Amino acid sequence: MRTGDRLRSRGRAYAGGQGQRLARFNGAAITHPALFGGGYRSALVGNREQTVAYGYAAVLEEFEAPGVGARWYTLSVSLPNPLPQLVIDHQCVAGAPDVPPASGVRVVTGMAEFDATYALTAADAEVADRLVTRELRAVLLRRPVQRVSFAGARLMLRSFDGPGGSPELAESLHVLAAETLAATPGFASRLRNAWLPFPPGICGPVV
Numbered sequence: 001m002r003t004g005d006r007l008r009s010r011g012r013a014y015a016g017g018q019g020q021r022l023a024r025f026n027g028a029a030i031t032h033p034a035l036f037g038g039g040y041r042s043a044l045v046g047n048r049e050q051t052v053a054y055g056y057a058a059v060l061e062e063f064e065a066p067g068v069g070a071r072w073y074t075l076s077v078s079l080p081n082p083l084p085q086l087v088i089d090h091q092c093v094a095g096a097p098d099v100p101p102a103s104g105v106r107v108v109t110g111m112a113e114f115d116a117t118y119a120l121t122a123a124d125a126e127v128a129d130r131l132v133t134r135e136l137r138a139v140l141l142r143r144p145v146q147r148v149s150f151a152g153a154r155l156m157l158r159s160f161d162g163p164g165g166s167p168e169l170a171e172s173l174h175v176l177a178a179e180t181l182a183a184t185p186g187f188a189s190r191l192r193n194a195w196l197p198f199p200p201g202i203c204g205p206v207v
Helices: 003-011 112-117 125-131 134-142 167-182
Strands: 020-022 043-053 056-064 071-090 105-107 118-122 147-158 185-189 194-197
Touching: 043 071, 043 167, 056 167, 071 125, 071 167, 071 185, 105 125, 112 118, 112 134, 118 125, 125 185, 134 167, 147 167
Parallel strands: none
Antiparallel strands: 020 043, 043 056, 056 071, 071 118, 071 147, 105 118, 185 194
């Protein structure tokens, strides 16, 4: 099996909508942008589904902007250990209202294409250097999204909003989560005296 196929298998969680659906908040309007990735003052909650990304338990959520019709997805992945807070926002949201602010310091990676495409905010420059590897930057340039954030033991991805959601868009977030975790050094190795990428989890293809 090729590496890309393995990542898709580990990151596959949408499974054509066959995962376990969560009823909490369905159809409700919420006004806490941190819960839905920001960009609008409020959002209607659509489907919420328990799922798996890269073998870790996750929740896929669909949102819609009231009166606008724009829809987007967020994917929240529960990690086995916490990481320092880090936020990567696409430059298209710079100055947009109701986007949750990223705390920390703005970091320039020195990779011109990445810095022109994304705004990176981290606890400090050392955190950014360790977590945002060249491999991860290449992944995000290949699969652009509105926001990627690590907060505690959680990875959150938010898709761009558009006129409608789709299984393909939801699936793409799972693939991106798998590729992100495979490129993010989240575990310290005493034997190698180095930080190693997240290993695949053990939750299976669908929770």
